[in-house]
């Protein structure tokens with residue numbers, strides 16, 4: 001599979017952000033026909049991106065940037081996963097389908113802003129640490145390839161929350 005090259009881990013994540021924003025914009029402009037395919041693509045992209053961030057990127061910065069920044073990112077991901085799983089299980093004929101995709105885009109825009117915001121944002125904090133962003137990129141590229149292959153071959157399982165308890169005891 002052709003792999004784009006990125007200067008470092010943050011460049012890779014920002015490219016993912018631009019890609020999914022483009023897909024959301026296509027969805028908003030699409031006729032009914034292509035909507036299901038675009039929504040599935042959006043959900044797959046988001047599942048791969050959040051997995052790579054949660055497994056590799058975020059843990060590399062624990063103890064090195066503000067805890068609140070990282071904690072809020074996990075909770076925001078979990079909020080998005082509820083809609084991702086629901087959209088994947090549904091179809092464009094369902095009530096609220098377009099609204100779910102629209103609201104997911106709003107949530108993602110907010111989350112991406114928190115990550116990319118100049119000086120205070122997560123990535124700006126990450127750049128000030130001693131973490132090797134090129135080594136991190138290599139780990140992320142191989143995990144991403146693995147997940148993309150899994151998505152193509154058998155599909156990815158529903159997104160799993162990591163911070164939010166969906167069914168409090």
Ligand SMILES: [Fe+2]
Nearest residue numbers: 013049053115
């Ligand atoms: Fe991200």
Ligand SMILES: [Fe+2]
Nearest residue numbers: 053073111115
């Ligand atoms: Fe994120």
